[in-house]
Amino acid sequence: MNFITDLENSLRSNSNRETAIPMENYMKNNFDFLGIKTDERRTIFKANYEKYKSEIKADFRNIACELFNKNEREFHQCAIDLLVKEFKKNYVLEDIKLIENLIITNSWWDSVDVVAKYLLGGYLQQFPNETYPVIERFSNSNTMWLNRSAIIFQLSYKDKTNFELLKSECEKHRESNEFFIQKAIGWALRDYSRFNPIGVTNFVNATNLKPLSKREALRNIK
Missing domain, CATH: 1.25.10.90 (Leucine-rich Repeat Variant)
Structure with a gap:
């Protein structure tokens, strides 16, 4: 080529x-x-x-x-x-296979975070009916980077974030000792706190998050 x-x-x-x-x-x-x-x-x-x-x-x-x-x-x-x-908005349904392969190949935060936010996030916006089956599969995976992607894929969603799904993912992985999972939980919650600071604060206060996750989640809330 x-x-x-x-x-x-x-x-x-x-x-x-x-x-x-x-x-x-x-x-x-x-x-x-x-x-x-x-x-x-x-x-x-x-x-x-x-x-x-x-x-x-x-x-x-x-x-x-x-x-x-x-x-x-x-x-x-x-x-x-x-x-x-x-x-952009030119995904086909089968592109999830490519996206997953990018997440699990040559994996590190610098590639995974971009793929999760822009590619996985964009794909699931175009195919919203795929959100729950894809995120459940990623979240249940033994591959940490797929777990992280399931937590942070909504970073580009802003006020359209599915907060119930985000809370579910944070609760599911809250006991993880993986730095990149703890950080992802805090990052995703902090990002959404721009649109719902009270909701994030109440969730964090009611959930036994790891200290890193809690600190990151509340960092921008006054």
């Missing part, structure tokens, strides 16, 4: 090992990096996207999967940026 070839050449030609080392350290050395900062990466991506727009639109799912299977983290980030740009 010309887009992938040119994008890879552009990214690799701008790699910087000195920048890559602190990036890798920040991500606990879970991934290799080319050392390209976000703004530069997005500039390179945009230039190549404009050049191959027709090719991308015809096959963006497979293109994203191929990028996500490459080694360096910048390719994974480009894959997610591509899907966020192309999906």
Whole structure:
């Protein structure tokens, strides 16, 4: 594929090992990096996207999967940026398989959080009848990143958040010792507290949340 070839050449030609080392350290050395900062990466991506727009639109799912299977983290980030740009309200029902695969592959908070908020959240807004079966399956999974996604997928919903579902997920995972689950509970509640501070406060006070979750949930409530 010309887009992938040119994008890879552009990214690799701008790699910087000195920048890559602190990036890798920040991500606990879970991934290799080319050392390209976000703004530069997005500039390179945009230039190549404009050049191959027709090719991308015809096959963006497979293109994203191929990028996500490459080694360096910048390719994974480009894959997610591509899907966020192309999906919008153009999901098909089967896209949940792709979304789930992105969550459980090359998993870390930087990829999972974007996929959960923008891709999973967008998908379930387009197919609301899928919300309960998908979230129940993710929530019951032995994969922590699917559990986290089930908690935070409504971050983009604002005042349309299903608070009952959010509370149910928080209660279900409130005893988890996983840092990323405790943090997700607090983050999701804090985000929704902008629209319903009294409801969030009452829920937190009535629920035996972990200290981290409680602290994060109430942080912006006066």
